[in-house]
Amino acid sequence: MPHGYRIVRSNEGIDFDELAALLKSADLADFDAVTRKKAFEGSSIVAYVFQKDLLVGCGRALSDGAYEAALYDVAVLPAYQGRGLGRLIVETILAELEGQNVIFFAxxxxxxxxxxxxxxxxxxxxxxxxxxxxxxxxxxxx
Ligand SMILES: CC(C)(COP(=O)(O)OP(=O)(O)OC[C@H]1O[C@@H](n2cnc3c(N)ncnc32)[C@H](O)[C@@H]1OP(=O)(O)O)[C@@H](O)C(=O)NCCC(=O)NCCS
Incomplete structure (x- = not known):
């Protein structure tokens, strides 16, 4: 874990306006906060990275719980890219999906x-x- 960051694995307390802004800043489509909330709350796995109280990264995956999964919405705030946070998000999610095929489009x-x-x-x-x-x-x- 890069120093000074923490990873959160649930949707509790997430500010979905902040999340929507993060995903917009990373150029990952342009859904509003209500739609992003629905997507993240409907996912099997979520990962959020914070620096203090600032949301700086996110990712989520859908899984059938057996052998197939899909990864979506991996993003890091532009100013925080290149510090190992994208790797942290993806590796955290993949570790939880060990033994499953995980597909996505980069x-x-x-x-x-x-x-x-x-x-x-x-x-x-x-x-x-x-x-x-x-x-x-x-x-x-x-
Ligand atoms: C893609 C993204 C999540 C990467 O996050 P990041 O925090 O900058 O990446 P990391 O710092 O964890 O990089 C991990 C490794 O990948 C490399 N890397 C990062 N971006 C890369 C790129 N575009 N091409 C090649 N290598 C890259 C890094 O150099 C690093 O290599 P190292 O471990 O040998 O030092 C981030 O650039 C981003 O949010 N982009 C906009 C949204 C997006 O495109 N998301 C992907 C959706 S599929």
Whole structure:
């Protein structure tokens, strides 16, 4: 754990306006606080990183509790990136999902970050996107 930070594994006490702002600052879609709250509260695993009372990072995963899981919304405030916090979030979640397949789509340009954490590219990855046109434009699908 990088010095001066703490990790929180529940949604209790989370300020979802602050969370929505964090995810917006990391350019991970633009959902409002109510929608972010629904997503994080509906997830099997959440991880939040704080420096004192400031929310500086987050991540969440869905799991069937047996062998399949998916990772979403991994983000670190821009000013706090490059300090090992992204690694902390992903490793914390993956440790809890040990023994399960964990799939996700990396943001364009962030593939090498996940490769450093032992993740492999999927050669048959398929998605039924909410907005296929937008995802094509952003480089997630050909
Ligand atoms: C991707 C993100 C979570 C990484 O968080 P971070 O705290 O900056 O990453 P860390 O400091 O933990 O980096 C861990 C390792 O990955 C490397 N790394 C980080 N970002 C990288 C990138 N874009 N490309 C290659 N390597 C990267 C670091 O150099 C570090 O390497 P090291 O362990 O050998 O020193 C952060 O950049 C972010 O929030 N980006 C915007 C949101 C986003 O794209 N999230 C991913 C959604 S799939």
């Amino acid at each position: 943001s364009v340009g962030k593939e090498a970050f996940y490769e450093k954490l032992g993740c492999l590219r999927m050669s048959t990855g398929m998605a039924h996107w909410r907005n296929p046109q937008r995802m094509r434009e952003r480089g997630y699908s050909a």
